[in-house]
Amino acid sequence: MAQHQVNYTQDGGLPVALTSVDKVINWGRSNSLWAMTYGLACCGIEMMASGASRYDFDRFGTIFRASPRQSDLMIVAGTLTKKHAEFIKRLYDQMAEPRWVISMGSCANTGGMFNTYATVQGVDRIIPVDLYLPGCAPRPETLQYAVMMLQKKIRAEKAGRAQRPKRLV
Amino acid sequence: MRKYVPKDDVQKKAYYTDRFWVAPQVAKSPVETDAVFAADLEAIKAKCEVLDAYIQVDQLVVLINPNDNFTVAQILKEECGYNQLSECSAIDWLAKQKQFEVFYQFLSMSKRKRMRVKCFIDKEQAVESLNPLYRSADWAEREMYDMFGVKVNNHPYMKRILMPDDWVGHPLLKTYPLQGDEAASWYEVDRIYGKEARDIIGPENRESAVVDRYDTERFGRLGHEVARGSEFDENQPVTPLAYQEEGGVFIVKKFQEDGAVTITDRKR
Amino acid sequence: MQQPNRLRPFFENISFDRKDNEMVINFGPQHPSAHGQLRLILHLQQEQITKAHPDIGYLHRGMEKMAENMIYNEFMPTTDRMDYIASSSNNYGFALAVEKLIGLQVPRRAKVIRMMLLEINRLMSHLFWLATTALDIGAMTVFLYAFREREYLMDIIEDYCGARLTHSSIRIGGVPLDIPDNFIHDLKAFLDKFPQDLKDYEDLLDSNRIWKMRMENVGVISKEMAQSWGCSGVMLRASGVNWDIRKEEPYELYDEIEFDVPVSEKGDNYARYKLYMAEMRETSKILYQTIKMYEGTVKENQTELMAHAPQYISAPKIDIMTQNYSLMQHFVLVTQGMRPPVGEVYIATESPKGELGFYINSQGGPYPYRLKVRAPSFWHTGILTDLLPGSMIPDVVSIIGTTNIVFGEVDR
């Protein structure tokens, strides 16, 4: 017969179990990051290369999906031009939460070498970015590293709550 | 101190001057030196006025009146065997002589020769479309219109091609700044969020200093990770660069560096 | 605009018109098999396309404007980003145009190295084409195989210039470096293995019913249409025009090399696929010969890599480091840039996609007054306007695949 009865719903609830749920959910999220194919320019080719035979992205649970509705991760690989900007916003809005964005390459980070009238100077003007990946073009290894860092970031997040609003520069 | 000279408009004027330097010319040879080109020139001369003609870097260059461009192209295609229009565009000479130069680059596969037809047009003047002769003129002329604002008569689908339809200005004009004018720099913000959002989003910032490493609410730095929102001074704590956190990750096996194999054989 | 309600939901990409049963759909600009950022507005009668409007410019980055604000050498890395699948061919096209403008003679060894790089790039580009087209049509295995071989080639290029994708491996007046020690060995090892790989792909594809059904008699381009639209490269040769700039207007040392130009009369997708495969075989033939030529230059001790023209080209590094005058010259060339003579030039080279031409108008200043890139893909995209009407929706993907367009080049 139990001496003390713990009222789980009142005492802040299941401390141990909750962290485990967090962990389980985060484990699931971080190890099945389905990425949306968002190859815009040259970096998109390196993104394809990291999905192809030698670099084999599937090992990280990252499978490229063509539909925003099925993907958690948007890898913006390449130059975002002003003409294209509205589409990236629309596609980002179509992705289901939780969602993450990796900005791959200098062009996506800051406009890179294209400091011209036609280029958006950094995708973070349009959509919030979680991880900036420098390089022109970043090698596939770097993209893999970026995905691993993103996994680390996801593991540190609280799983239960809705994602906090993200920053737009 | 030396006087400051603005260097942003390099196109208009080089910031240094070289008083003794005289620009050399790329050699031009008379058309008679090449029998094939001479015959082509005769064919054009029979019907149209030729203002100038010479051979430069193995290619015939013919200067004609802008009204003759269709006739000349017709002669070239039907009589002289120039079966491809490989390029067509314009050059902005507005600052110098208030004119555009329009050039057409032709290729004859049977003769293995290339030639260029040029004409000068005034600012508001339109040229005749070569679309009925060469389909490639369709897109080339659209691009010319988009980039320079040169109008083309009788074009099937005169519309901007590279820039969006609601773009302001023609980018390749020498008066158009490289970084874009006011409308260009706000284009995507206006388009997506509306003009009201300009204040919130702010102007384009091309400086890397926009990333503030002390702002832990918004940025994290690899190798120097701290809790969100915490404060620190210059002595940033150094955290190890690792794929996984201290203490391992739930279910995922920890990467053992000494157990790793380096593959040297390419075949594997 | 449609009034959306629960019974008639709002489809943003589709508009229904009941009267004549025509449907307008939007394809792209972010479509997985559009090979970049192509947008097509397609008018459909049931499954058949009646009108197609390719909409480009989603990757327009203002390169021609940039060129007008840069010294000539500065523009070289930007050319990489045009046809980013075969960067060296763009570098080369630009370098050749400037060399013709100032009338430079490039040393033989540099020419040989350039040819090697160009042909390796051609292989890379064709392999990439094969991989992506096969993926679009559903042959995933070929994608993985072709990328595997492409990675070897990238390794070889990386040994030479240190970059995988954006090479900048060619300079105006020559090449920056001699090839590294293991280069020839690796290249030979690759070339010896390569015919077997090609055979593997062909075994997977040639007798594949799906592949044949989606390729044969689809997207037929007639000879007149190809010429009128300014097609070049494989697109032109598949339609029965024997025109390869390497053969007809030889540049570098292509006139010393034996190779065939595969031509087909059919003009459909399958013919283009066959030509790409045949061209890869020819390219490996060329590469074997360039290896021989390179060994020849080693034997004759021709070590020059850059043209000698102090007015335009910096002296070799060893001179810059040891001789004062060379250092001064180098300093002026780097800070102010070379100033080519006044004049204009249009030079076409055979890039993997087709005729890549550079038009440069120089007014004697350190910046080009006007630079126009004649990119083959631009016209190969344009031809879709006339090519797509009459075909079915699924054919769109295979037609776009075989036109081998790269959007860095189309939009520049």
Ligand code: SF4
């Ligand atoms: S960062 Fe470099 S490689 Fe990537 S898209 Fe931009 S220009 Fe191309």
